[in-house]
Amino acid sequence: MQEASDDELVAAVARGDGQACAVLMQRHLGRIVALARRMMGNQADAEEVAQEVFLRVWTNAEKWEPGRAQFGTWLHRVAANLCLDRLRRQRNTVDIDEMPDLVSGDPAPDQRLEADELAARVEAALQQLPERQRAAIALSHYQGLSNIETAEILEVSVEAVESLLSRGRRQLRTLLATEKDGLLRSRETSA
Amino acid sequence: MNREISLERFAAIVDAYGASPMRWPADERGAAEALLAFSADARALLDEARMLDGVLAAAPVEVPSDALVARLMAARPRPATPVPAGKPRSIFRELISAIWPYGSPAIPAGALAASIMLGIALGSVSEIAVLNGSQIAAASGESEADERLIALALADIDWPEEWIQ
Incomplete structure (x- = not known):
C-alpha cells in the first residue's frame, strides 16, 4: 500500500479501503495543513481547511480520473481556493487591533x-x-x-x-x- | 541546452523565486547557475535573496493534530455492504419485494396491521356511532331548527357548476 501511486490510493479510497485513506493522509495531509497555515495564519483555520479538502477527496474519490491531473496539485488547488474564499469572507470582519x-x-x-x-x-x-x-x-x-x-x-x-x-x-x-x-x-x- | 541570461533577468529570477535554484524556472535554471559561476554581481544578488529566505524559513510549522486525523478517518468512505449469498427467495418474497422495493416488507406490513388493530380497538371502546339524520335530531332535542340544519346538511344539493370545476 505504501508503494501505491496516488491514483491507485484514490481508487482504493472509493472502495472504502481504510488503509488507503491512512496512507493518502500520511502522504499529503501535512503539506495541505502547511499550505493552509501560510494562507490563513493560524493552525485552527488551517486544519479546518485541510479537513474540508480531504472530505472532498472522500466524497469525490469515485469520480477521480487517473492520469488526468496530478493528485497532489489538485489537492493544492482545492486548498488554495478554499483559503482564498475564507479570506475573502473574513476580509471585512478582521479587527485591525487584533493584527x-x-x-x-x-x-x-x-x-x-x-x-x-x-x-x-x-x-x-x-x-x-x-x-x-x-x-x-x-x-x-x-x-x-x-x-x-x-x-x-x-x-x-x-x-x-x-x-x-x-x-x-x-x-x-x-x-x-x-x-x-x-x-x-x-x-x-x-x- | 542552456541559453544565456542577462544579469537583469537573473536579478528578476532571484527577486521572485529566492536563492534556491530548485525554485527557479526549470527552463532558465541552468543558464542562471552558469551566470553565477562568473558574475560577482549575480552572487551578491543571490546572497541578498538568501538572507530573506533564511528569515522566511522561520515561519511556524505544525504537524496535523491527532484529532484532525481521527476526524478524517471517522468520516472516510466505508466498503459497500455485500449482499449475502443465501438460498433463492420465495415467490412470496419476490412479490412483496415488487410491491415494497425499499427494504424489509415487514415494515409496511407491520404498520398496516398496527393501524387496523388500533382502528378496531378505538371503534369498540368509543361512543361514536353512525346515526342517521332523524336519530341525530332526536339526540339533540328534536328542535325544528336542528332538524332544518340537519336536513340542509344531508340534502342533495345541485352545486353550482363553477364550484365543482
Whole structure:
C-alpha cells in the first residue's frame, strides 16, 4: 500500500479501503495543513481547511480520473481556493487591533522564545500580504511547486505568478527588515 | 541546452523565486547557475535573496493534530455492504419485494396491521356511532331548527357548476 501511486490510493479510497485513506493522509495531509497555515495564519483555520479538502477527496474519490491531473496539485488547488474564499469572507470582519504587531516586543530572553518570536513575526508579515501574493509565495516558496503549477492553481499566467512573487517578496523584505538585519548580525557574530 | 541570461533577468529570477535554484524556472535554471559561476554581481544578488529566505524559513510549522486525523478517518468512505449469498427467495418474497422495493416488507406490513388493530380497538371502546339524520335530531332535542340544519346538511344539493370545476 505504501508503494501505491496516488491514483491507485484514490481508487482504493472509493472502495472504502481504510488503509488507503491512512496512507493518502500520511502522504499529503501535512503539506495541505502547511499550505493552509501560510494562507490563513493560524493552525485552527488551517486544519479546518485541510479537513474540508480531504472530505472532498472522500466524497469525490469515485469520480477521480487517473492520469488526468496530478493528485497532489489538485489537492493544492482545492486548498488554495478554499483559503482564498475564507479570506475573502473574513476580509471585512478582521479587527485591525487584533493584527499581530511587527515592530513592538522586546527581545525574548532565551533562544526558544526568540525562535517563537521570529516565527510569529514572519507569520504576521505573511498575513499582511495581499491574498494572491500570499498564495503565490505559499505555493511556490513554501510548498515548492513550480511556477507552471502555481500558475495553473491560481489560474493566471507564469508571468503573473512571477510578478506576484516579486511584489510579495519585496514587501516581506520591508516588513522583515529588522529580522533580516538580526539574522545577518548573528551570522557575522558566529563567523 | 542552456541559453544565456542577462544579469537583469537573473536579478528578476532571484527577486521572485529566492536563492534556491530548485525554485527557479526549470527552463532558465541552468543558464542562471552558469551566470553565477562568473558574475560577482549575480552572487551578491543571490546572497541578498538568501538572507530573506533564511528569515522566511522561520515561519511556524505544525504537524496535523491527532484529532484532525481521527476526524478524517471517522468520516472516510466505508466498503459497500455485500449482499449475502443465501438460498433463492420465495415467490412470496419476490412479490412483496415488487410491491415494497425499499427494504424489509415487514415494515409496511407491520404498520398496516398496527393501524387496523388500533382502528378496531378505538371503534369498540368509543361512543361514536353512525346515526342517521332523524336519530341525530332526536339526540339533540328534536328542535325544528336542528332538524332544518340537519336536513340542509344531508340534502342533495345541485352545486353550482363553477364550484365543482
